[in-house]
Amino acid sequence: MCLILATFKSRCSYKGDLGMSTPLGGVRILRERVWVIHDSEKEPRRRQIIKEYTIFNESDDNITDIIIDINEFLLGLRIFDQDGSELSFYPKNFIRDLLKPYINEKDIGGTIGTRSIFFVDSFRG
């Protein structure tokens, strides 16, 4: 799984893989914590995974969107902000349809796979 932070500007936007050192000129993950929790005494076999990322915005722009590249099915996924509020996210079909006019799906995979920064603009008009 890799995290990509997006800073969308009015015309031109860019994204980069946070796995690299400050690819956006200052946006980075400081820490990743994976909690593997068997919290139920009634069913100790059941395990809940909490992936917790501490993100630091070193750039001069607001981060407006977070895009996460996932390579496995995450059962019952919920995403929470640090104050405990649940965040909504776009489903994959919606993203696919959204990206289709601009970027070839294979290109996206290749671009992220090589950890390079790529540009997308006009997503929001």
Place this chain on the structure above:
Amino acid sequence: MAPGRYFLWIPLGGNRQIKPRETRLLKLVYFDPKEVKSVSRFVSLYSIASSIPRFELGFEKERRDYDTFFIIQAPMGYRVKYVRERAEMDNTVLTKEHGFYEDVHDYVINVRIPVIHSKSIYFSAKYDILPPKVEITLFYLSIIPLYIMAILMLASAVGGSFLPPFLTQILLKGYKEIIAGTATAALAIAGLIRDPLLDRSRYYYLVAGAIAIISYFIFLMGLD
């Protein structure tokens, strides 16, 4: 894109945007549906009585510039048995000098996988969730006397000549009460077990109860 690979796009909205120089904690919460394997029942005293689930952790870290922590937490009262299989960086075993460490406690395990620039790190481990010690102790404290009584009653019912005569006399004198007590205790304990990891132990109690009941029928046939 590779099969199974997809994006999650989280719009932060106007009031949740991450401002410059700001840190933010983001949590992804989900269940791991991967099936677990039970530890073989002949491995330890624990696995005889309980079905111990075994889980695997695998991790490959490439060109990241942040630390990764794994925290494994057992349910209250349970314990974790942790075994590291692999912690390597390009065929070099990771040590504390590299910043790799493991804090292993009874109910929580903490593993730190460090940043090593331009190196790939591979980590894998296995862990078992063990039932509370007190429950295993109670299992052995109860099952052993129950089996001894059930087998003694069966032996005395079939007229086992290996029992001392005085013992046979004592057993036959209070046969119905002892049998009823043994069978009731065995079946009641089997019914009262609620710990899912101790499901297997129910069968041991049921067998002890069945031996006691069969002894009783043999005893009755002997009276005829």
